[in-house]
Amino acid sequence: MTATALLLLLPPIAIFALASRRRLTAVMSMGLLSLILAAVYLLARAPDVAITEAAIGAALVTLIYLLAIRRSGRLSVVCSEVPQLFFREGKRFDGLEHEILAGFAHELGLDLVVSILPHSELREALGRGEAEIAAGGIIPGEQSRSVLCTTGFLPTAVFRITGEGHIPHSHSDVLDYMSDTLDAIRSRRLASCDLDLARFIPVSRLDLTGYTVQRLEGREASYSFLVASDRPDLRDRLTTHIESLKESGELERMIARYLR
Amino acid sequence: MRTSKLAQTTAALVLVACACAIIAFGFSYRGPLDRPNPYLSRATTDTGATNLVAGIYLDYRLYDSLFELLVFSVAVLGVRFYLGTTRQSPNTKAIPESQAVRASADLLFSPILLIGVYLILFGHLSPGGGFSGGAVAGTGLLLCAVALGAETVARRFHSTQLELFEWGALFVVLLLVLIPLIFGLSPFTDLLPRGAPGELLSGGTLLIYNVLIGIKVFVGTWVVISTFIRHRGEI
Numbered sequence A: 001m002t003a004t005a006l007l008l009l010l011p012p013i014a015i016f017a018l019a020s021r022r023r024l025t026a027v028m029s030m031g032l033l034s035l036i037l038a039a040v041y042l043l044a045r046a047p048d049v050a051i052t053e054a055a056i057g058a059a060l061v062t063l064i065y066l067l068a069i070r071r072s073g074r075l076s077v078v079c080s081e082v083p084q085l086f087f088r089e090g091k092r093f094d095g096l097e098h099e100i101l102a103g104f105a106h107e108l109g110l111d112l113v114v115s116i117l118p119h120s121e122l123r124e125a126l127g128r129g130e131a132e133i134a135a136g137g138i139i140p141g142e143q144s145r146s147v148l149c150t151t152g153f154l155p156t157a158v159f160r161i162t163g164e165g166h167i168p169h170s171h172s173d174v175l176d177y178m179s180d181t182l183d184a185i186r187s188r189r190l191a192s193c194d195l196d197l198a199r200f201i202p203v204s205r206l207d208l209t210g211y212t213v214q215r216l217e218g219r220e221a222s223y224s225f226l227v228a229s230d231r232p233d234l235r236d237r238l239t240t241h242i243e244s245l246k247e248s249g250e251l252e253r254m255i256a257r258y259l260r
Numbered sequence B: 001m002r003t004s005k006l007a008q009t010t011a012a013l014v015l016v017a018c019a020c021a022i023i024a025f026g027f028s029y030r031g032p033l034d035r036p037n038p039y040l041s042r043a044t045t046d047t048g049a050t051n052l053v054a055g056i057y058l059d060y061r062l063y064d065s066l067f068e069l070l071v072f073s074v075a076v077l078g079v080r081f082y083l084g085t086t087r088q089s090p091n092t093k094a095i096p097e098s099q100a101v102r103a104s105a106d107l108l109f110s111p112i113l114l115i116g117v118y119l120i121l122f123g124h125l126s127p128g129g130g131f132s133g134g135a136v137a138g139t140g141l142l143l144c145a146v147a148l149g150a151e152t153v154a155r156r157f158h159s160t161q162l163e164l165f166e167w168g169a170l171f172v173v174l175l176l177v178l179i180p181l182i183f184g185l186s187p188f189t190d191l192l193p194r195g196a197p198g199e200l201l202s203g204g205t206l207l208i209y210n211v212l213i214g215i216k217v218f219v220g221t222w223v224v225i226s227t228f229i230r231h232r233g234e235i
Helices: A002-019 A023-043 A047-072 A096-108 A119-127 A178-186 A197-204 A232-248 A250-259 B002-028 B038-047 B052-060 B062-084 B099-121 B130-148 B150-156 B159-183 B206-232
Strands: A074-079 A087-089 A092-094 A111-116 A133-138 A147-149 A154-156 A158-163 A192-196 A211-215 A221-228
Touching (some): A023 A047, A047 B130, A047 B206, A074 A096, A074 A119, A092 A096, A096 A111, A096 A133, A096 A232, A096 A250, A119 A133, A119 A147, A119 A221, A147 A232, A158 A197, A178 A197, A192 A197, A221 A232, B038 B052, B052 B062, B052 B206, B062 B159, B099 B130, B099 B206, B150 B206, B159 B206
Parallel strands (some): A074 A111, A074 A133
Antiparallel strands (some): A087 A092, A147 A221, A154 A221, A158 A192, A158 A211
C-alpha cells in the first residue's frame, strides 16, 4: 500500500525534474526521485537494491551533477553601475541591461551572478576569465582582440564636457564609478570627460556652469555587451537573444519602461 | 523552435510513461509460484552466506559478477584513455563553498566511509556487498570534493598509488578465480571452508571477493571523477 503510494509519487517528480528550468531544482528532484525509489525497493523486500539505489542514484549521481553545475550553472556578469541601465537597489539589481541579461540567463536555465567592478577594469576581468559577460553602458570602441562584442541593443550618443580654465587635454574617460564622476563635476575637479547618454542624463541635472557641453558628432554609437573571447558561442546566443527581443517588440517596451 | 520543444516534451513524457509501466509491471510480477525455488533452501549451506543475494552473485553466479567487474574496469579505462589525449586544463580557481556545506561534509565524511566499510565487510551476512559498499565510500569522497573543491581532494589523494590498488584488486580477483585449476578443479570453485553461517569469517571466499570488489569500485569511482577534473577543469 505504502509502496504503491510512493510509486504514484514518482511520475510527478520526474515530470517536475524535466520541466524545471533551474538546474539545481532539477538535480535535487532527481535525487528525491532516487530516494523514493530506494524506499520502494526496501518495501518490496530488496534491501540490497535499495542500498545501491540510495548510494548511487540519490548520493553519487546527485553529487556529480552538483559538481558539474557549480561552474556551468552560473552566468557570471561583471558590470559597472550605470543609472537606468544597470544599478543596484538594496541587494537587488535592476535596469535595462539587467533585465535583458536576466531573461537571457533564464532562457539558458542559468543563475545570474553579478559583481560590480570599475568601468576601466571590465575588459581585464573578462580576459582573466573571472566572468563571461561584461555590462554597464559599454560602447564598443575599436574592436579589441581580447573580448567579443554583441550586437548593439540601444543607440546612444556621446557627450564631451570640458571644464574651462582647467588643464586642457588631460582628457579622461568616464571615471571608475558614476558617483565619483558626479562628485568631480560638483566640486569642479573634472577637466574633461566623455559621457554616454545614460551617464550624461544625471550629469545634465547638475549645475554645469563653467563647463562646455558638446555632442560628439560622427561617433554613431550604441550600447552592447562584451563577452569573453573564449566564448564565441555565448556571444552568438546573446546576439540572437537581443535580436529576438527586438523582433518581438519586447526590447522597445523595456526601453520605454527604463528610459522614458 | 516551438515545435521541436513540443516534440521534446512529448518524447520525454512517453519515456516517463514507459518507465512507469515497466516499474509497475515489475512490482506486480510475482514469478512462478507453483514450484519452490531450490536456491532458497540450499543457498546458505552451499555458500555459507546468510545474505542469499551475496551467495548467488559471488558463488553460483561468480562468472557473471567477474564480467560485471570487467565492464566497470573497461569503463574506467575508457575514461582515462580518451581524456588522457586531451590537454590538462590549467589550474582553475576553486569556488569557495558555504560554511554549512563544509561543516556537514566534515561531520559526514567519516560516518559515510565507515558505513561503506561495514557494507563491504558484512556483505555476505546482511544487505550490502562490494559494489554498493564501494559506491557509498566513493560518495563520501565526492562529498569532500563538493565541500573542499575537487582540486584540493585530487591533490590529497595520490592517483598513481590508487591506480595501483585498482588494478591490483582486479588481478587478485582473476587469480582467485583461476587458482582451483592448480588443484585440478574447475575455475570459480570455492576452496575455503564455509564456516558457521552468520559469523564474520564465514562464507568461504565471499568476504575476500567483497573486499576486492569494494576497493575496485571505490577507487574506480574516484579515478573517473578525478580524471574528468584534471583534464576538463570540472566535470
